[in-house]
Amino acid sequence: MSEKIDYKEIGFKSGIEVHQQLDTHKLFCDCPSILRKDEPDFVIQRKLHAVAGESGEIDSAASYQASLNQNFFYQAYNDTTCLIELDEEPPHEINKDALKIALQISLLLNAKIFPITQIMRKTVIDGSNTSGFQRTVLIAKQGYIETSQGKIGIDTVCLEEDAARIVSKEKDKSYYRLDRLGIPLIEIVTAPEIKSPEQAKEVALHLGEILRSCKVRRGIGTIRQDVNVSIRGGERVEIKGFQDPAMMIETINQEILRQKSLIYQRKKVEKEVRNALPNGSTEFLRPMPGAARMYPETDLELLKISREMINEAKKDLPQLRKDIEGELKIIGLNEEMIKLLFKENMLENFKELILVLENPSIIAKMLLVFPKEIASHYKKDISEIRKILNKDVLIFVLENVKKKKINESQIKHVFEKILEGESLEKAIIFESNMDSVEEKIIEIIKDKPGLAVNAYMGLAMKEFAGKMSGKEIAEIIKKHIK
Numbered sequence: 001m002s003e004k005i006d007y008k009e010i011g012f013k014s015g016i017e018v019h020q021q022l023d024t025h026k027l028f029c030d031c032p033s034i035l036r037k038d039e040p041d042f043v044i045q046r047k048l049h050a051v052a053g054e055s056g057e058i059d060s061a062a063s064y065q066a067s068l069n070q071n072f073f074y075q076a077y078n079d080t081t082c083l084i085e086l087d088e089e090p091p092h093e094i095n096k097d098a099l100k101i102a103l104q105i106s107l108l109l110n111a112k113i114f115p116i117t118q119i120m121r122k123t124v125i126d127g128s129n130t131s132g133f134q135r136t137v138l139i140a141k142q143g144y145i146e147t148s149q150g151k152i153g154i155d156t157v158c159l160e161e162d163a164a165r166i167v168s169k170e171k172d173k174s175y176y177r178l179d180r181l182g183i184p185l186i187e188i189v190t191a192p193e194i195k196s197p198e199q200a201k202e203v204a205l206h207l208g209e210i211l212r213s214c215k216v217r218r219g220i221g222t223i224r225q226d227v228n229v230s231i232r233g234g235e236r237v238e239i240k241g242f243q244d245p246a247m248m249i250e251t252i253n254q255e256i257l258r259q260k261s262l263i264y265q266r267k268k269v270e271k272e273v274r275n276a277l278p279n280g281s282t283e284f285l286r287p288m289p290g291a292a293r294m295y296p297e298t299d300l301e302l303l304k305i306s307r308e309m310i311n312e313a314k315k316d317l318p319q320l321r322k323d324i325e326g327e328l329k330i331i332g333l334n335e336e337m338i339k340l341l342f343k344e345n346m347l348e349n350f351k352e353l354i355l356v357l358e359n360p361s362i363i364a365k366m367l368l369v370f371p372k373e374i375a376s377h378y379k380k381d382i383s384e385i386r387k388i389l390n391k392d393v394l395i396f397v398l399e400n401v402k403k404k405k406i407n408e409s410q411i412k413h414v415f416e417k418i419l420e421g422e423s424l425e426k427a428i429i430f431e432s433n434m435d436s437v438e439e440k441i442i443e444i445i446k447d448k449p450g451l452a453v454n455a456y457m458g459l460a461m462k463e464f465a466g467k468m469s470g471k472e473i474a475e476i477i478k479k480h481i482k
Contacts, residue, residue, distance in 0.1 A: 437464070
């Protein structure tokens with residue numbers, strides 16, 4: 001984008017909403033939170049109508065959706081869909097595991113947790129809910145996070161049901177699958193205090209780091225980010241569909257220019273929801289929803305969050321990535337190894353293995369380096385190698401390093417022997433005749449006279465391929481050269 005924008009001068013305001021699925025069963029029933037690819041067992045049909053909210057008014061977004069006059073078809077399964085998802089049975093008590101994760105996220109966001117709160121119904125008649133509403137509960141408010149450009153407030157933290165998954169659309173028909181409906185979803189809404197598109201991206205990444213430190217689902221579609229944008233003389237516009245925070249800067253700048261152009265032409269900037277497109281532009285989705293779509297859930301009591309529940313959430317409050325990285329650096333891991341531990345999701349394995357043998361470097365190699373090298377050598381898939389070299393195998397090997405039955409330089413060779421079919425007990429046995437080893441090293445020195453110690457070390461290590469420790473080989477070499 002060529003035009004330079006003075007964000008302060010144009011009265012730029014922005015806030016972010018993040019929706020993240022939690023890694024538990026569904027929020028108001030015991031159905032599993034799994035997405036299915038197989039054909040559904042049955043389909044039901046519904047027609048949804050707009051109704052007034054607690055204020056007595058019908059929400060404008062609900063009226064718009066009702067005007068489309070759609071028929072909705074819901075695909076379901078006999079073994080993973082229940083009557084609650086079909087809206088044929090009242091919701092059960094709220095999922096305690098999901099509530100605990102929501103409390104932990106609230107604590108990490110420095111937010112004030114409500115001791116008593118009301119589960120609400122939010123009118124949604126675009127077909128994504130069989131009932132025509134989404135259940136949501138306000139967990140905490142008035143939190144904050146720190147950024148390089150200052151503190152950004154967290155207005156609210158809510159726990160809610162995810163929507164059904166769209167499968168296909170026709171002119172007057174929409175097909176949804178009920179596998180996603182009811183998956184616990186945390187919603188974080190920041191205050192409209194973001195001062196620039198760059199800060200918006202920073203806030204999104206920071207919120208993502210906090211969420212990933214907790215028990216959340218991973219992968220495409222498990223997190224959704226929306227950005228609210230307004231300028232002086234314009235209106236708040238909500239932009240949905242960001243899969244990558246990197247696109248936020250370009251998309252926000254284009255939205256600013258769109259609003260500036262409308263204001264310059266003396267046209268009204270409408271309050272609306274727009275969809276982010278890959279090129280940074282946006283398209284209209286629907287009018288902006290308001291408070292008129294909220295009303296209390298009549299099938300559930302008030303939700304009480306006790307001090308004991310908060311203290312329980314604090315007990316195993318997760319660390320943020322930056323804090324973990326700092327600790328890993330202190331114990332001697334380099335940045336490359338630390339990045340790989342996170343990238344390959346091996347941090348928990350690392351923490352367990354370090355309790356067996358306090359040697360961070362060799363454990364990182366066992367988890368990250370040796371399996372890749374062995375997979376390449378044997379031309380096998382890395383997942384297959386890791387299945388064989390599982391946690392129990394790694395613990396067994398480390399225990400024998402600790403007992404000095406094998407040395408660190410032999411670990412990779414132990415792995416190779418296991419992959420070739422030897423039992424664990426046999427794989428750690430190395431027959432070493434020191435006389436024959438010394439004879440071979442003398443031969444190497446005679447064949448290539450005049451080399452440095454390190455050069456002879458390289459040749460000898462290659463020859464014995466992990467069967468001897470580097471220390472033992474070095475001692476023999478030094479004994480036979482000046």
